[in-house]
Amino acid sequence: MEDGRVTGLxxxxxxxxxxxLVLFRARAVVLAAGGLGALYAVTTNPLEAxxxxxxxxxxxGAVIADPEFVQFHPTAIAVGRDPAxxxxxxxxxxxxxxxxxxxxxxxxAVHPDAELAPRDVVARTIHxxxxxDHAVFLDCREAVGAAFARRFPTVFAACAAxxxxxxxxxxxxxxxxxxxxxxxxTDGRGRTSLDxxxxxxxxxxxxxxxxxxxxxxxxxxxxxxxxxxxxxxxGTLQAGAARGAPPAPGPFTVAAPPHVLREAMSRLAALERxxxxxxxxLAIIARLQHGQSDPALLNMLASARxxxxxxxxxxxxxxxxxxxxxxxxxxxxxxxxxxxxxxEQIAEAEAAPLARHARP
Numbered sequence: 001m002e003d004g005r006v007t008g009l010x011x012x013x014x015x016x017x018x019x020x021l022v023l024f025r026a027r028a029v030v031l032a033a034g035g036l037g038a039l040y041a042v043t044t045n046p047l048e049a050x051x052x053x054x055x056x057x058x059x060x061g062a063v064i065a066d067p068e069f070v071q072f073h074p075t076a077i078a079v080g081r082d083p084a085x086x087x088x089x090x091x092x093x094x095x096x097x098x099x100x101x102x103x104x105x106x107x108x109a110v111h112p113d114a115e116l117a118p119r120d121v122v123a124r125t126i127h128x129x130x131x132x133d134h135a136v137f138l139d140c141r142e143a144v145g146a147a148f149a150r151r152f153p154t155v156f157a158a159c160a161a162x163x164x165x166x167x168x169x170x171x172x173x174x175x176x177x178x179x180x181x182x183x184x185x186t187d188g189r190g191r192t193s194l195d196x197x198x199x200x201x202x203x204x205x206x207x208x209x210x211x212x213x214x215x216x217x218x219x220x221x222x223x224x225x226x227x228x229x230x231x232x233x234x235g236t237l238q239a240g241a242a243r244g245a246p247p248a249p250g251p252f253t254v255a256a257p258p259h260v261l262r263e264a265m266s267r268l269a270a271l272e273r274x275x276x277x278x279x280x281x282l283a284i285i286a287r288l289q290h291g292q293s294d295p296a297l298l299n300m301l302a303s304a305r306x307x308x309x310x311x312x313x314x315x316x317x318x319x320x321x322x323x324x325x326x327x328x329x330x331x332x333x334x335x336x337x338x339x340x341x342x343x344e345q346i347a348e349a350e351a352a353p354l355a356r357h358a359r360p
Contacts, residue, residue, distance in 0.1 A: 009056070033201075033203045035051070039265050039304050042174060042176045065185035075098075076173060077155075088155060096143045185205050188225075265304055274325040278309075308347075309343035
């Protein structure tokens with residue numbers, strides 16, 4: 001940032017003790033850094049999708065929109081792979097059913113559309129089965145059967161690699177962090193609240209998705225808003241050159257994989273949330289941040305804090321955001337807009353009651 005304008009970004013060069021941050025000067029910076037699914041222990045996202053683009057923008061002061069809305073895919077294939085492969089929703093569209101380890105079908109008792117209920121309803125119901133010590137399976141034997149390898153070759157290959165024959169065996173499944181509806185707040189041209197910074201794709205929050213993304217809308221969003229941002233940039237790039245001398249890059253250490261963070265987000269800020277759990281998540285994030293200087297980890301922690309703080313502030317349930325202590329939906333349908341500083345204020349305000357409670 002120079003004079004309130006984004007004039008470049010740092011990128012990591014090398015690894016280990018010789019790593020350096022290298023500054024790339026730019027008249028315009030476009031973040032297309034993906035989502036934050038890998039902040040959760042079970043995700044369909046590549047492990048590089050750890051919210052670092054969102055965290056960079058937030059740490060620079062950008063306004064963030066709706067970070068609490070994280071969508072979970074109901075049927076990731078639960079075979080211990082990271083990221084988890086998907087059992088596509090098309091299988092349920094073909095008539096596949098969900099059963100638990102007792103062979104019981106449980107979705108008809110929850111929603112009139114059973115397995116075809118909205119994605120968040122199916123994901124939460126599977127989650128509740130799992131926390132009640134039941135394994136969950138997607139049974140495709142009758143609906144697809146011997147045609148599985150021909151009709152769903154990608155899913156078949158993922159199952160076969162784990163020793164599961166989906167034509168004759170139910171597929172073990174579990175919900176997985178899949179898509180982040182929130183992100184860096186942008187206008188219709190991809191412009192963020194920071195001069196010189198644009199965002200597109202999953203790291204951006206255009207308002208298109210609402211609280212519960214419809215499948216494949218993200219592809220259309222990327223096509224439309226990517227083109228809009230490109231058109232906007234054409235005029236910007238003709239306006240002048242980047243100014244000033246870059247600061248000297250310094251050494252830094254590479255953050256360890258955030259296993260503690262991923263476990264905390266999955267346990268406390270995932271499919272079902274409440275005040276106590278979200279406060280605990282914010283406390284864990286604060287402990288992980290204490291004394292840290294690694295920019296990659298600070299970016300991840302910033303994104304995690306935004307999710308947990310916004311979820312704590314939204315005392316209602318809506319779409320993929322479910323508060324067990326506030327299950328009703330607010331008729332107002334308001335959106336969340338906040339900065340990282342405001343998220344930190346929420347965390348600090350909630351830490352005070354915890355500290356008082358902990359005193360002897």
